[in-house]
Amino acid sequence: MRILVVNVNTTASMTEGIAGAARQAASAGTEIIGLTPTFGAESCEGNVESHLAALGVMDAVLKYSGEFDAVIQAGYGEHGREGLQELLDVPVIDITEAGAALAMFLGRRYSVVTTLDRTVPLIEDRLLLAGFDSHCVSVRASGMAVLELEEDPRAAIDAIADQAAEAVEQDRAEVIVLGCGGMAELGETITERCCVPVVDGVAAAVRLAESLVGLGLSTSKVRTYAPAREKKLSGWPLGQSATAESAPSDSAAPRPA
């Protein structure tokens, strides 16, 4: 089974980290392919960047020439999963939703901890739309940016673990869902301090994708995610104009789904 794990931002080293985490979580026999969008933000932390990511991820998948069995969108709170589900016939999993879903099997209430305060609304909106919000007691932010994580990882980890501790004590969370990536030690630190399970969205998404593929299940095509109607699209797929690939960008192109 081959799963595409698509980073929402353009930083290739992050894609490596995400793909590595995915590989660690994957079952034997699952191949993980990390994809990086060719356009968008180096790190996604806001609404415009989220909209760019939606297209960047779809574009990266459309340009991928190999076969694949499932797609994971690897970002916390970004738009775009619905588009992928419409576009593709294989299962699509967003890591924000995957982490929440597994958390709901591990405890009565969960919290998401993330970095910047400005990504909290994006994560909340994702959970609300996906219907995994009712057991989420809080989405908390440490106030440190994604890139700061790399500069002072220990401080970043402590700041997020502080939020996790407050989530457990004050918000009555029983499970912590990570709403940010890239830190191997973060989960361990939180588990040690708070004695609660910590769910990493990437790992959760890999297992959920494997589950759906293994059961022969994929996205329903009867209404919301039915294949797009044939029509004239301009400038899409975007990657085509950017990379000067063959098809004219201004035609009624065939869609994968």
Place this chain on the structure above:
Amino acid sequence: MRILVVNVNTTASMTEGIAGAARQAASAGTEIIGLTPTFGAESCEGNVESHLAALGVMDAVLKYSGEFDAVIQAGYGEHGREGLQELLDVPVIDITEAGAALAMFLGRRYSVVTTLDRTVPLIEDRLLLAGFDSHCVSVRASGMAVLELEEDPRAAIDAIADQAAEAVEQDRAEVIVLGCGGMAELGETITERCCVPVVDGVAAAVRLAESLVGLGLSTSKVRTYAPAREKKLSGWPLGQSATAESAPSDSAAPRPA
């Protein structure tokens, strides 16, 4: 006061129709500028097209060189309003939300009537996220596509008016919000048949935009819609690469907000 009314699709004749409707609704002294994205779908009726529209609309606004006091995103159910609010300092109104908000002052419950069944979820998601959903008793679709409206307008109007009548009788709607554009007669037909007020989103948005501008109010910048952090963006604004304008597409470009 100058209001940009940005079509979500690339069909310029539709932009004309929308701008015309906006002008009819506008107060004296309000100038309406219709904008058409340079990329995206000729008509938006799905998830991918909605994501394209989000960027297409932002791109069109960023490329507009004049001054303006407010922006209206003219589409039913498309993504992107949050991005515009982050990007701009002036008020931003989505017509799906505008129609719903005014409808709530006119009757106890409202329904939205639209064309294709596949846009129903998109409209429902918009209303849910915007918080205008609790008085919405249904989003109903006639089953006719946007472009079919032009081919047989009478049949299209009747099909939608049928849904409006069912909304009033079965769903107990007291107000109808139009979830599709381009038909001067539609509102009148529904009002005649159902004896309920009919709210057009474009008209509602124009008046709400005028209201906010008139009261000196604009988007809060304290958290969700705070200006984006300085960072490296690739391939954005997209229009720049498409139209070969000056700035390199791969730089930390200054943002309007």
Place this chain on the structure above:
Amino acid sequence: MRILVVNVNTTASMTEGIAGAARQAASAGTEIIGLTPTFGAESCEGNVESHLAALGVMDAVLKYSGEFDAVIQAGYGEHGREGLQELLDVPVIDITEAGAALAMFLGRRYSVVTTLDRTVPLIEDRLLLAGFDSHCVSVRASGMAVLELEEDPRAAIDAIADQAAEAVEQDRAEVIVLGCGGMAELGETITERCCVPVVDGVAAAVRLAESLVGLGLSTSKVRTYAPAREKKLSGWPLGQSATAESAPSDSAAPRPA
């Protein structure tokens, strides 16, 4: 266009203040008529007073002999808007709801700040019934009464601004809706301290009323606000018996709507 702005209490000087605020918010060409009930409380701060206000406002409108295009009920949390909608053919706007509706276009979540703790439930009930509650993160009270505002305005403003600051920091409000009137400086103080937009209900209501009138929209009459059935009413309109006007108070009187 002529808009009646009806105070919910019997203090004429407050009516003056409200009408003044309405005039400042109104477009050119809008005439504001302030009305004061002939019975009720000098300031509304509770349930009985709210019920009295409901009748007092309707009574004042029924006794007004001129023509008018819309009615604004100027009170925070008082009952009565539904009665006015049933009674009248022109649009009716409650300022509690108007402020909330506009706030929802300005930020993701809003708070209402008011004076006395005992009016908090009344405001919450209004927002819940009107369907504008889901983005309201709190209704906060400063603990100072309406009339205390006049005695020590600076202290009153500071106390309310303190609540606004807590709403922004603790409740994650991005917009503040004023839940009390009469203080020109309050909005400015809050904006300065909290850097968020501040919506005044009276101003919002004026613009919304103008919008509905401008678009030719008014209350739906199909169910909830259909004209009352012909029947025998005793002692109503109340003002008639009080002011000894012509019609007998105990007859099946014709209703305006």
Place this chain on the structure above:
Amino acid sequence: MRILVVNVNTTASMTEGIAGAARQAASAGTEIIGLTPTFGAESCEGNVESHLAALGVMDAVLKYSGEFDAVIQAGYGEHGREGLQELLDVPVIDITEAGAALAMFLGRRYSVVTTLDRTVPLIEDRLLLAGFDSHCVSVRASGMAVLELEEDPRAAIDAIADQAAEAVEQDRAEVIVLGCGGMAELGETITERCCVPVVDGVAAAVRLAESLVGLGLSTSKVRTYAPAREKKLSGWPLGQSATAESAPSDSAAPRPA
């Protein structure tokens, strides 16, 4: 124990019927006093009439010179219970809420059946505000007015029983709450046809009032229903001016609570 049962309308024969039903439901030792407002509608079926009823009921209670242990507001969907709770130190029960509360102990979901369609929203609003709405699957109306009930009781009963049957079959109600009064046979007819318990609001209210009095419980006075602040009220209690009783109508009158 003495319980005041206050009719919401001015038709004394209805008060008799309601008081009779209350007496049948009451325990031995409970005295039922029926009160009729001196102003308001002969039958309450709308928003204005509901607001009139709110004051009419409070006025009738204030004018009652005897002692009493609890007050029941006998109307389906009318305003005013909150005012009574603020005004009085004894327990206050609204029959709309009482019927719903007992129904929730008898089956998983309940429906309310009433006469006119226009009273449905009023009943729904009451249940929503009182927090008894989540197990209510529908409020259904037969389309016959209160006074028609007297003209052709059999047809009226059948029309309401039809709605009850549809509630059980289509809405999955397991209990029926009567949302209208005055018909001894109605409950029996519904129970026979639908095999479900039928709760009459008046009877439920009597027992709930007895329960609260028996347990020494009454309305909390810490916030929402705290006694009104001392202030100048004009024209209240209304009954005083209408019936020329002693106290001047324009003074800071002492309140019972």
Place this chain on the structure above:
Amino acid sequence: MRILVVNVNTTASMTEGIAGAARQAASAGTEIIGLTPTFGAESCEGNVESHLAALGVMDAVLKYSGEFDAVIQAGYGEHGREGLQELLDVPVIDITEAGAALAMFLGRRYSVVTTLDRTVPLIEDRLLLAGFDSHCVSVRASGMAVLELEEDPRAAIDAIADQAAEAVEQDRAEVIVLGCGGMAELGETITERCCVPVVDGVAAAVRLAESLVGLGLSTSKVRTYAPAREKKLSGWPLGQSATAESAPSDSAAPRPA
């Protein structure tokens, strides 16, 4: 009228206390019979113990050979009420739900105060399923176990009263529902400190049971609580095998309902 009050745990002295409280709350002419399960936990404070209690209570009722008019399940948050309703033709009241229902007539919002933190989720789940949750602002725990109450009653009472005070001040509760039993002084202490009504679930349940019986109402049998289908049950009623009573445990035994 005879009401069975069934303790959820096996400590007979607690049953005595509960029955005593029930007798104090009962009307003249009501006989209270306290029952103790023959198996289960000595005090219920968790999920397994709650499931045991569900069966233990049903078993105790099935083994009771006398006649009875209603059954009260006396535990805070335990499972089983739905089973009793299916099993019996007489009304069934759970004290957790009874306390909440009466509290809703006494103030706008209520809180439940209990002993151990681990019972909070059980109580919350009961209220959610029963539909009495929307006015519940918190379920708070003192952190002291049921059995500790007996060792140091004064400290236990103070710890719970502290939670009640925080519920009133911080959570804006206006009524306190006791979520634990056995302390005569607790209610008085809370009322003195917080000036709010305190509802004891046992007392509330007795009065509600009397009310339903008095009105001739009992559980609806049309769907959720319809009598069980005839089928083979093994090891049930459990008490039979335990006490070696007559009927074989492995047969299609007749059910009471």
Place this chain on the structure above:
Amino acid sequence: MRILVVNVNTTASMTEGIAGAARQAASAGTEIIGLTPTFGAESCEGNVESHLAALGVMDAVLKYSGEFDAVIQAGYGEHGREGLQELLDVPVIDITEAGAALAMFLGRRYSVVTTLDRTVPLIEDRLLLAGFDSHCVSVRASGMAVLELEEDPRAAIDAIADQAAEAVEQDRAEVIVLGCGGMAELGETITERCCVPVVDGVAAAVRLAESLVGLGLSTSKVRTYAPAREKKLSGWPLGQSATAESAPSDSAAPRPA
């Protein structure tokens, strides 16, 4: 990895069928052990039977002497999962919840189709408590009992497929979750007729259990599912008295967790 799949009823042939379905869904290397309770109903279709199942399942797990990595409770709507989570240190999955969770990744809204109408409330309650209810548009019943399925499988399949078709067309479900077991052809029939994915709870639960075990995740023990407090339990584990195994039934027995 070894997973216990515990039937909720006592019919061993059903356990075989369930274990078979589990084995088909399992990954290579996963061993499935089917367990049948020694007491309870031959088929669970109601509240009492559900409560019996809760204990029967826990009892069967406690009596199982081997090692295991996860437990699946195989019943649609039965109580007991919370008890298992408290009792055990390994992950616990209920098939009702598992089917719903996976369905939410496959389409925007899902329906559950089951056999008897009387199990609908039980399934709804499970989904509500587990927080997977917001995307569930209906739980529909065919009206045929579990055991009838075996007598006329074709008719039973058709009756359920009819409900699935109505769910897709009328309730706008995009995914069907099976709320009953034992029919290999059912899923295929529904997929053929309705063109939507069909999720079997047993299969979903197996994959989710494997996922949690694979990721090293298990139930949080900080509050709701913390190990039970040491105390005296009578008659538990029930199986002990029934099967005359060693430990006395009336002692403070050590718990697995």
